[in-house]
Amino acid sequence: MSGDIGFVGLGNMGGPMAARLAAEGHRLTVADAAPGVAAAFAAEHPTAQVADGNASFARTATLVLMLPDSDVVEQVLEGDGLAEALPPGCLVIDMSSSEPLRTRALARRLADRGLSLLDAPVSGGVRGARAGTLSVLAGGAPKDLERAAPLLRAMARTIVPVGGTGCGHAAKALNNLVSAATVSVTVEALALGEAFGIPPETMTQVLNSSSGRTNTSENKVAQFMTSGSFDSGFALRLMSKDVDIAVGLARSLDRTAELSGHVADQWRRVARSVPPRTDHTAMYALLGTAADEEAKEATR
Numbered sequence: 001m002s003g004d005i006g007f008v009g010l011g012n013m014g015g016p017m018a019a020r021l022a023a024e025g026h027r028l029t030v031a032d033a034a035p036g037v038a039a040a041f042a043a044e045h046p047t048a049q050v051a052d053g054n055a056s057f058a059r060t061a062t063l064v065l066m067l068p069d070s071d072v073v074e075q076v077l078e079g080d081g082l083a084e085a086l087p088p089g090c091l092v093i094d095m096s097s098s099e100p101l102r103t104r105a106l107a108r109r110l111a112d113r114g115l116s117l118l119d120a121p122v123s124g125g126v127r128g129a130r131a132g133t134l135s136v137l138a139g140g141a142p143k144d145l146e147r148a149a150p151l152l153r154a155m156a157r158t159i160v161p162v163g164g165t166g167c168g169h170a171a172k173a174l175n176n177l178v179s180a181a182t183v184s185v186t187v188e189a190l191a192l193g194e195a196f197g198i199p200p201e202t203m204t205q206v207l208n209s210s211s212g213r214t215n216t217s218e219n220k221v222a223q224f225m226t227s228g229s230f231d232s233g234f235a236l237r238l239m240s241k242d243v244d245i246a247v248g249l250a251r252s253l254d255r256t257a258e259l260s261g262h263v264a265d266q267w268r269r270v271a272r273s274v275p276p277r278t279d280h281t282a283m284y285a286l287l288g289t290a291a292d293e294e295a296k297e298a299t300r
């Protein structure tokens with residue numbers, strides 16, 4: 001892919017993802033709302049320059065967004081006017097975990113401006129972002145995916161073409177619904193085991209050698225939960241947002257998703273009661289605590 005790459009959103013994921021592109025020699029124009037973040041990135045990566053307003057993206061062939069949610073994606077592109085500054089033919093790749101129906105509507109509005117949109121959210125966490133081993137779940141026109149593939153391959157080991165516009169974002173929300181449910185149920189099993197006299201470390205060993213094994217039991221419990229570090233780099237409020245997207249999808253399809261609704265309620269309740277940057281692995285410390293019980297009472 002030729003031409004300049006714009007990259008907006010250099011947080012826990014976007015920072016290391018953009019760093020992978022810079023390491024391959026791509027010229028990057030970077031922006032982030034948090035003061036000093038873009039400048040710090042450019043200081044570390046000689047091929048990157050800090051955007052000085054939307055005009056800096058006037059020659060951008062591909063714009064990558066790694067932002068918290070659809071609200072922010074729409075704000076950046078439309079509210080703040082970045083879409084107006086992009087040249088016709090620019091491919092916008094939304095790698096954030098956004099809302100599929102809003103993505104479809106956004107794609108139509110961008111098409112009116114001569115811009116294409118690919119939804120390409122990722123799985124694999126901060127570790128995968130640093131290592132360039134993410135999975136990309138892609139939604140959009142095959143020709144746009146083909147165009148984006150060399151750039152995506154700098155950040156990902158696996159690219160799954162999921163379907164048309166919005167399918168990547170739908171698949172990502174559904175994946176995280178499963179992931180959140182396994183965190184919830186694993187944390188419950190560990191607490192019940194402990195109450196019965198089985199140490200969490202032993203119970204984790206049990207899960208990892210048995211049919212209850214999941215990504216949560218293998219890659220989160222010992223590393224971020226029982227260790228007490230709670231620093232996987234994925235915020236609890238973002239996971240809660242993803243589960244809400246999945247449940248919203250069920251609602252929009254007029255489908256019942258009973259268990260998913262319970263999972264969403266639980267994550268929403270806990271997300272409301274903790275500081276915004278609390279890691280999602282802190283569910284281990286939060287579920288069943290006195291503070292959680294109070295929050296549960298307050299929302300009854």
Ligand code: NAD
Binds near residue numbers: 008072238
């Ligand atoms: P983050 O909060 O660490 O990063 C978001 C970045 O966007 C921040 O640096 C913030 O300053 C910036 N930002 C916010 N509003 C902005 C605006 N108006 N203009 C420019 N920059 C703005 O979040 P993250 O963990 O990097 O997650 C980003 C997306 O990726 C989310 O949709 C999340 O659900 C998804 N995701 C996260 C992980 C993970 O492990 N952290 C894994 C897969 C997917």
